[in-house]
Amino acid sequence: MFDCVALRLTTVVVSGPHHEPRFGAVTTREILPTLERARTALIARGVEIFRVEAAEIALAKRVRSHLMDAGVSVQFAPEPNVRFIVRAQSSDFPGASAKQLYDKVREEVAAIAHAHGFEEVAEQPREVRDPGDASRVLDVWYELTFAKAVRDADSWLDDIGWAMNVSKCVGY
Numbered sequence: 669m670f671d672c673v674a675l676r677l678t679t680v681v682v683s684g685p686h687h688e689p690r691f692g693a694v695t696t697r698e699i700l701p702t703l704e705r706a707r708t709a710l711i712a713r714g715v716e717i718f719r720v721e722a723a724e725i726a727l728a729k730r731v732r733s734h735l736m737d738a739g740v741s742v743q744f745a746p747e748p749n750v751r752f753i754v755r756a757q758s759s760d761f762p763g764a765s766a767k768q769l770y771d772k773v774r775e776e777v778a779a780i781a782h783a784h785g786f787e788e789v790a791e792q793p794r795e796v797r798d799p800g801d802a803s804r805v806l807d808v809w810y811e812l813t814f815a816k817a818v819r820d821a822d823s824w825l826d827d828i829g830w831a832m833n834v835s836k837c838v839g840y
Contacts, residue, residue, distance in 0.1 A: 754776070
């Protein structure tokens with residue numbers, strides 16, 4: 669496969685009363701994608717990249733002629749994982765508390781995320797400020813982050829494809 673390297677290791681199995689080495693037990697270990705190999709694999713699949721940082725590739729979606737953050741990323745530290753963020757905007761639910769908005773996201777997304785092996789790893793409010801007046805808050809987004817560990821070199825691209833199709837904003 670173009671996004672990983674398979675490394676075949678021969679191990680020595682010690683057995684018998686005198687601990688005589690017996691050769692021949694073979695294990696295969698897939699090397700998980702590195703940042704550069706993952707970037708190359710994503711581009712080969714036609715996935716657009718929003719930004720690459722030291723230990724993260726943030727994916728993009730195209731809105732007309734603009735590249736926008738897709739809310740999906742591949743993280744490489746401390747362990748490789750695929751992440752996506754879903755939000756509820758306070759402007760869509762006037763008078764709702766932060767807890768109610770997080771719960772609304774959980775109701776909409778948690779079950780399908782769990783069914784695909786993703787777990788909730790963070791909740792975070794994000795203030796959306798007026799670009800002309802940074803002291804003015806236009807909206808607050810209540811975001812939940814879901815992540816799935818990259819267990820092998822084959823499935824992570826499928827996980828990204830699935831996460832890219834999840835609606836990132838919970839509405840009415």
